[in-house]
Amino acid sequence: xxxxGPSSTRGSRAARARGNGHARxxxxxxTVARLPVYxxxxxxxxxxxxxxxxxxxxxAAAGVNSAKLRKDLSYLGSYGTRGVGYDVDYLVYQVSRExxxxxxxxxxxxxxxHLGHALANYGGFASRGFAIRALVDADPEIVGTExxxxxxxxxxxxxxxxxxxxxxxxxxxxPATVAQDVCDRLVAGGVSSILNFAPAVLVVPDHVEVRKVxxxxxxxxxxxxxxxxxxxxxLTDQLPDLPALAEVVIP
Amino acid sequence: xxxxGPSSTRGSRAARARGNGHARxxxxxxTVARLPVYxxxxxxxxxxxxxxxxxxxxxAAAGVNSAKLRKDLSYLGSYGTRGVGYDVDYLVYQVSRExxxxxxxxxxxxxxxHLGHALANYGGFASRGFAIRALVDADPEIVGTExxxxxxxxxxxxxxxxxxxxxxxxxxxxPATVAQDVCDRLVAGGVSSILNFAPAVLVVPDHVEVRKVxxxxxxxxxxxxxxxxxxxxxLTDQLPDLPALAEVVIP
DNA sequence: CTCACTTTGTGCTCACGTTCACAAGCGCTT
DNA sequence: AAGCGCTTGTGAACGTGAGCACAAAGTGAG
Numbered sequence: 001x002x003x004x005g006p007s008s009t010r011g012s013r014a015a016r017a018r019g020n021g022h023a024r025x026x027x028x029x030x031t032v033a034r035l036p037v038y039x040x041x042x043x044x045x046x047x048x049x050x051x052x053x054x055x056x057x058x059x060a061a062a063g064v065n066s067a068k069l070r071k072d073l074s075y076l077g078s079y080g081t082r083g084v085g086y087d088v089d090y091l092v093y094q095v096s097r098e099x100x101x102x103x104x105x106x107x108x109x110x111x112x113x114h115l116g117h118a119l120a121n122y123g124g125f126a127s128r129g130f131a132i133r134a135l136v137d138a139d140p141e142i143v144g145t146e147x148x149x150x151x152x153x154x155x156x157x158x159x160x161x162x163x164x165x166x167x168x169x170x171x172x173x174x175p176a177t178v179a180q181d182v183c184d185r186l187v188a189g190g191v192s193s194i195l196n197f198a199p200a201v202l203v204v205p206d207h208v209e210v211r212k213v214x215x216x217x218x219x220x221x222x223x224x225x226x227x228x229x230x231x232x233x234x235l236t237d238q239l240p241d242l243p244a245l246a247e248v249v250i251p
Numbered sequence: 252x253x254x255x256g257p258s259s260t261r262g263s264r265a266a267r268a269r270g271n272g273h274a275r276x277x278x279x280x281x282t283v284a285r286l287p288v289y290x291x292x293x294x295x296x297x298x299x300x301x302x303x304x305x306x307x308x309x310x311a312a313a314g315v316n317s318a319k320l321r322k323d324l325s326y327l328g329s330y331g332t333r334g335v336g337y338d339v340d341y342l343v344y345q346v347s348r349e350x351x352x353x354x355x356x357x358x359x360x361x362x363x364x365h366l367g368h369a370l371a372n373y374g375g376f377a378s379r380g381f382a383i384r385a386l387v388d389a390d391p392e393i394v395g396t397e398x399x400x401x402x403x404x405x406x407x408x409x410x411x412x413x414x415x416x417x418x419x420x421x422x423x424x425x426p427a428t429v430a431q432d433v434c435d436r437l438v439a440g441g442v443s444s445i446l447n448f449a450p451a452v453l454v455v456p457d458h459v460e461v462r463k464v465x466x467x468x469x470x471x472x473x474x475x476x477x478x479x480x481x482x483x484x485x486l487t488d489q490l491p492d493l494p495a496l497a498e499v500v501i502p
Numbered sequence: 503c504t505c506a507c508t509t510t511g512t513g514c515t516c517a518c519g520t521t522c523a524c525a526a527g528c529g530c531t532t
Numbered sequence: 533a534a535g536c537g538c539t540t541g542t543g544a545a546c547g548t549g550a551g552c553a554c555a556a557a558g559t560g561a562g
Contacts, residue, residue: 030549036471040450054509063452067512067551074511082510083558099471100478107470114372118365124450124467129474168477169470192480193473195466199291199375201314209476211469215446216375218462219358219420220287220350222444223380225460226419227351229443281519305539318521318542325541333540334528 027098031072035095037062038069039128042092054085101129106165108134108191110182111174112142112152115197119173120148133165138178155182162189169193176200183210278349282323286346288313289320290379293343305336352380357416359385359442361433362425363393363403366448370424371399384416389429406433413440420444427451434461 041061045053055073059066073079073086076098080086096102107130109116119125120135137143138155145152153161161167170191172179179198186194187208194210196202199217202210292312296304306324310317324330324337327349331337347353358381360367371386388394389406396403404412412418421442423430430449437445438459445461447453450468453461 028549032475033468033472035475036465036468037452039471041452055511056509061452063454065551067553068549070509070511071550078511080510081558082556083508083560085509098475100474101471105470105474105477114369118369119466121365122466125470128467128471130470169473171466193477195469195473201288201292201312203314207480209473211473213464213466213469214287215370215373215422215464216379217284217287218446218464219356219376219381220290220352220379221284222420222446222460222462223351223356224283224286224349226356226444229458279519306541307539316521318523319519321539321541322520329541331540332528333526334530334538336539 027075031075032099034062034064034068034072035099037064038072039092039095039099039101042088042095046088046092050088052085053088053091055080058086096129104129104131105169106131106133106167107169107171108132108136108158108161108165108167109171109173110136110155110158110186111172111198112137112139112147113173113175116171116173117147119171119197120150130169133167134161136161158182158185159189162186162191167191169195171195171197172202173197278326282326283350285313285315285319285323286350288315289323290343290346290350290352293339293346297339297343301339303336304339304342306331309337347380355380355382356420357382357384357418358420358422359383359387359409359412359416359418360422360424361387361406361409361437362423362449363388363390363398364424364426367422367424368398370422370448371401381420384418385412387412409433409436410440413437413442418442420446422446422448423453424448 038058041058042053045058045061055066055070059069062069070080073091076094079091079094093102107125109120109132112120112135116135116137120132125132132148132150135147135150135152136155136158137152143152143154162170168191170186170193172182172186172194174182176198177200179196179200180202183194183196183202183204187204192208194202194204194208196210196212197214199214202212204210289309292309293304296309296312306317306321310320313320321331324342327345330342330345344353358376360371360383363371363386367386367388371383376383383399383401386398386401386403387406387409388403394403394405413421419442421437421444423433423437423445425433427449428451430447430451431453434445434447434453434455438455443459445453445455445459447461447463448465450465453463455461
């Protein structure tokens with residue numbers, strides 16, 4: 001499940017307004033979230049020299065049900081050939097185009113602690129249509145140093161940096177305490193998509209989309225299921241439950 | 252939405268087997284995913300000295316609808332007081348207990364590149380019932396060095412490390428190429444919950460739960476929405492779409 | 503050309519999740 | 533002790549997503 005909760009601009013109203021030739025408009029959110037997974041699997045296949053793939057094979061590589069994969073792809077259009085499968089390279093192009101990865105998106109990372117540092121050095125971005133164009137931090141110890149070939153700029157210049165590079169997508173990797181402030185300034189500066197690594201709930205205007213990545217939350221979800229496996233017979237589990245015990249029977 | 256797709260041990264069958272006094276068994280996945288968010292908001296309130304909170308206030312702090320919050324909390328039991336609200340500290344305890352955070356979970360991090368390094372140094376774990384007990388890597392340059400107060404051990408010792416500390420939850424922060432191998436060994440060693448940062452689809456037995464954190468995927472989802480905002484009037488958007496143009500009208 | 507076989511694209515059903523709206527319950531005031 | 537206002541807990545309606553199962557459409561053999 002999903003990882004995070006976006007906030008704005010839900011599409012999907014006219015999701016069913018299809019049926020004609022065009023596939024445009026209204027790809028379900030759940031599908032959009034899976035397209036990058038398909039794209040990665042397709043990239044691997046392409047690198048291996050595979051030119052055609054069936055929904056069954058691709059689904060296995062992406063870790064999903066094949067019917068779901070076919071339905072997902074059908075939202076983009078009819079790019080398969082019955083009796084054959086999908087052309088890998090053609091599908092890579094179509095999915096990339098749908099996701100908006102045929103162009104390069106300039107990105108700024110705000111906050112260069114351990115995590116921001118790791119993100120700046122992560123190669124997985126550049127390969128997929130994202131170009132980290134600027135690094136921003138408030139700590140005088142960090143400002144001016146060079147990370148991943150970029151000079152870290154001071155937070156004061158945030159708005160200027162956004163404007164200069166035409167940045168629409170930003171990554172927040174600051175401490176939680178300043179995340180909302182940074183977020184507000186990003187939005188004021190014109191950023192409309194934010195990837196938030198800070199453990200804080202960001203409040204943004206409707207036209208801004210926020211996605212959250214929070215390892216602490218993911219671990220807690222794992223802990224919940226782990227606890228369930230061990231069983232409801234643990235010590236602490238037999239005790240209090242119902243402060244109000246009435247209203248049980250007799251309506 | 253989410254973020255990711257777990258794989259196993261879905262609860263929720265007997266979700267509706269309630270109605271009696273007890274609230275046990277069958278908390279919806281969507282609810283479980285939000286409990287950590289509530290817990291964080293509650294922690295902040297508690298630190299601020301707030302002793303009672305209404306569903307409306309807490310929902311605002313957590314960034315969700317108040318009806319949803321009430322329904323979520325109702326799965327744990329009736330811990331609120333009508334006309335008043337919820338006792339903050341009591342609720343913190345109940346949510347923590349439900350998530351299994353009243354005990355400490357020993358965790359191993361495998362892979363100590365930039366990201367693993369950042370994770371090892373992240374303070375947010377310890378404060379929430381998780382204790383990083385071991386760091387494991389295969390690179391001889393890294394093995395033996397000390398990170399966050401722990402000595403990095405060699406991958407060869409993985410099974411031993413798991414056994415010694417009784418580890419059930421592991422974090423994979425290796426390159427994608429070796430993620431599945433590491434995963435298999437973790438599972439063979441007895442780990443049953445995995446948090447995967449590697450951009451790879453992991454295949455695991457049914458009793459193992461995997462959650463995935465992938466910043467590249469999140470960025471691509473943002474790019475999709477960003478592209479939509481700019482409008483379907485961009486250059487590349489007027490072109491190819493329908494290889495097959497027939498079947499348009501007349502059913 | 504026809505038939506057998508393969509794989510896509512999708513209608514339909516069911517399950518899950520979200521939201522509304524309100525009755526039930528609690529505390530405070532009079 | 534009775535009434536009033538506030539807030540929880542939840543029944544019910546609605547919307548979204550998953551997956552089955554099959555018709556449609558393509559390929560290749562005979």
